[in-house]
Amino acid sequence: MATAPPPRSTTPSIGVPAVGAVANDVGISRRSWNKFKRDSIFSLFTPFVLSLAAGNLRLEAFRHYISQDVHFLQAFAHAYELSEECADDDDDKIAISELRKNILKELHMHDSYVQEWGIDLGKEESSVNSATQKYIDFLLATASGKVEGVKGLGKLATPFEKTKIAAYTLGAMTPCMRLYAFLGKELKALADPDLNTHPYKKWIDNYSSEGFQACTLQIEELLDKLSASLTGEELDVIEKLYKQAMKLETEFFGAQTLSQKTVAPLWKELNPEESRLMLFSDFDLTCTVVDSSAILAEIAIVTAPKSDQSPTDGQITRMSSADLRNTWGVLSRQYTEEYEQCIENVLSTDKGGEFNFEALQTALELLADFEKKANARVIDSGVLKGVNLEDVRKAGERIILQDGCTSFFQNAVHKENLDVTVHVLSYCWCGDLIRSAFSSGGLDALNIHANEFSYEESISTGEIIRKVESPIDKLQAFDEILVSCGDNKKNLSVYIGDSVGDLLCLLKADIGIVVGSSSSLRRLGSHFGVSFVPLFEGLVKKQRECVEGDSFNWKAKPGVLYTASSWSELHAFILGC
Structure with missing residues (x-):
């Protein structure tokens, strides 16, 4: 896989070891x-x-x-x-x-x-x-x-x-x-x-x-x-x-x-005539195994001309594959170094302590500026110039999604007696990649909110139509989606994410669930008074509070996020078995 700007999260899922690769000598x-x-x-x-x-x-x-x-x-x-x-x-x-x-x-x-x-x-x-x-x-x-x-x-x-x-x-x-x-x-x-x-x-x-x-x-x-x-x-x-x-x-x-009230599965508590389930999810490493930037880098390098090849008339001038690989390496190292420094700067803007959403939002303005500058460098470098839309779609079809992710969304959108909408909010540079990844699983109904490539006759110009670049952008999109519902139904919002870029939306949602949390998310969240509670533990506590006949408020206490080890937990909690 090509070297590309690093993923926003690289830490394994909370509380559960990776499964699938098992030594041959195990019984x-x-x-x-x-x-x-x-x-x-x-x-x-x-x-x-x-x-x-x-x-x-x-x-x-x-x-x-x-x-x-x-x-x-x-x-x-x-x-x-x-x-x-x-x-x-x-x-x-x-x-x-x-x-x-x-x-x-x-x-x-x-x-x-x-x-x-x-x-x-x-x-x-x-x-x-x-x-x-x-x-x-x-x-x-x-x-x-x-x-x-x-x-x-x-x-x-x-x-x-x-x-x-x-x-x-x-x-x-x-x-x-x-x-x-x-x-x-x-x-x-x-x-x-x-x-x-x-x-x-x-x-x-x-x-x-x-x-x-x-x-x-x-x-x-x-x-x-x-x-x-x-x-x-x-x-x-x-x-x-x-x-x-x-x-x-x-x-x-x-x-x-x-014959008693229970907190799971969540959908059974929602009367479709009165309530709507609003599912929000990040894409990179929340849904995917590999960050999309690495996939787009690979497409650019593999399809680039060799050093000794000259462009034909009408073709967009591109760097050679060797020059592309070197340029991606420089961009990747610079992103990694500056991202880590940015997180340190965010932490230094506040002494920490009690949870304060406004203080966290203000501090994350620094990360927003960093992400926008990093994207500007990618555009100015020309590394995305000449990428074919068809290659992007084919790559999207081959993207490996996290175990259980596709089946969760499939079951959610086809669930009877449930009014549900699904929105994917992503930093990904190319929304077509996301749409192709989900379409291959029969999920054309998902609403994708991401950046987009600029094309000339299906060939990327190297420009990015920038829509969602930072935690602030994600929060704005999240708020606008909820406001735009435009009816009298009560919305129950669930946000699923894995990185610092998701933090504000996770905290703003009625239920915020962290899947595969990065160390920077844990560190920054804890610094600003955020508590992380394993999902099953949180549900048991909610079940103890559950009283027959009383309406149940799912809004978490300010600053409390749930953590899930896999999409199976999300599926079991929200949709049941």
């Missing part, structure tokens, strides 16, 4: 969890788990959950029995037997819930909901050798062949164990250690305990062992089973019956 259980871990967010953000974490889950909802979980665990115990019959190694048989005993202990623990909360499982015995039944059918079909897409498993005769069934079965069970271990630890982390009055403390303590974590590790290690001799195609089957189990688990938690 199938860890590899699958790393690959599908973000799917667990949809279980964590379900109304049931949020209410359970907040401690205000109604008892009848917990009773129903326990009755469903009993059916769930009974299916687990039966699946272990079938797996033990398929194992051809005595040690493996013993390990599976131990895992089955742990499930029986868990069922016994449910008996204590029955006594403590007065649950009558007899009344619930026949009422298995469809989500519970779907997982049970899936698990027992797998344990019986009826794996979808794999023919002939039920007819396998030799002990060695049957071990495949044991491996596949554990592949369908392991993610459930790991998910419960994950949920237990997440909820435990939010609990006050001195507060023993949480009504569901026993549930949280169990799934966050060292014993349950060890049991989870035990099934993962056994899955790795049983999978060691499988082919790549057979390992792919396990991965598919793992993914399906995660999906069914999310449906299981999402299907739990609640």
Whole structure:
């Protein structure tokens, strides 16, 4: 990739490691969890788990959950029995037997819930909901050798062949164990250690305990062992089973019956006749993996003439590819050095302390001047001259967006019973690049607010029609969009961003969510009294404040921003699973 003016944010997502690239020597259980871990967010953000974490889950909802979980665990115990019959190694048989005993202990623990909360499982015995039944059918079909897409498993005769069934079965069970271990630890982390009055403390303590974590590790290690001799195609089957189990688990938690007000998913609180959801998002590194300036630099360099080539009549005179690369390098180094100095200057304009939006806005005028001068240097250098519009559009189609970004916007704009508009506010030099990136995902309805290339017959003149260059410009566009709605509907604004350039809009919105925050954003925000709260933690706190019958005010306290580790959190919070 060409050297270009650096991205506005280069720090990984808050609180979550990058996923996807996994070492080859990692076992199938860890590899699958790393690959599908973000799917667990949809279980964590379900109304049931949020209410359970907040401690205000109604008892009848917990009773129903326990009755469903009993059916769930009974299916687990039966699946272990079938797996033990398929194992051809005595040690493996013993390990599976131990895992089955742990499930029986868990069922016994449910008996204590029955006594403590007065649950009558007899009344619930026949009422298995469809989500519970779907997982049970899936698990027992797998344990019986009826794996979808794999023919002939039920007819396998030799002990060695049957071990495949044991491996596949554990592949369908392991993610459930790991998910419960994950949920237990997440909820435990939010609990006050001195507060023993949480009504569901026993549930949280169990799934966050060292014993349950060890049991989870035990099934993962056994899955790795049983999978060691499988082919790549057979390992792919396990991965598919793992993914399906995660999906069914999310449906299981999402299907739990609640008759109470909850803070998520957000869209359910919005009556389309009275309210409109206004979604705002940055583009570079909020939506994309690579900053757009680097992509535009690459287009310019790759399509530039070689040093020994002369322009034909009528062509715009361009620098050679070698000269372009050198010029981009100079611009990049200058931008980096001056940007860092600008941030230091912004920090020195105020002593910090209590949150003050006006003081922050005044201080960021310095950054606005810097960004405008940096853009002027790019224009004066001529590095964008001669870029073809068609090349820009093709590059936009190939842009890699952050995992879950496209599906979030697709689901938002097509959500029934939701009045929503989406606006993208970006420093990007070329709005056509953004439009092409989203159009390739079927998102032509998004409103793009960015700078634009100036063209002559689809060839860039090197000029930029400058519209959005700074935090001040973004804030002005944000305010104008809200004012222009022009009807009596109440607007609920959500701004999603990742860098200093988004800070004013993030703070002005009803809900500001930082995805992949840069260190400069954290540093500058904290200096001006901004607080950063992990989204799930903030939702649990809001759920505790949630009172049935009262109108709910989503406007965050002044100076408070939420942080999300991925687009999955945004999707789960705003749209649900």
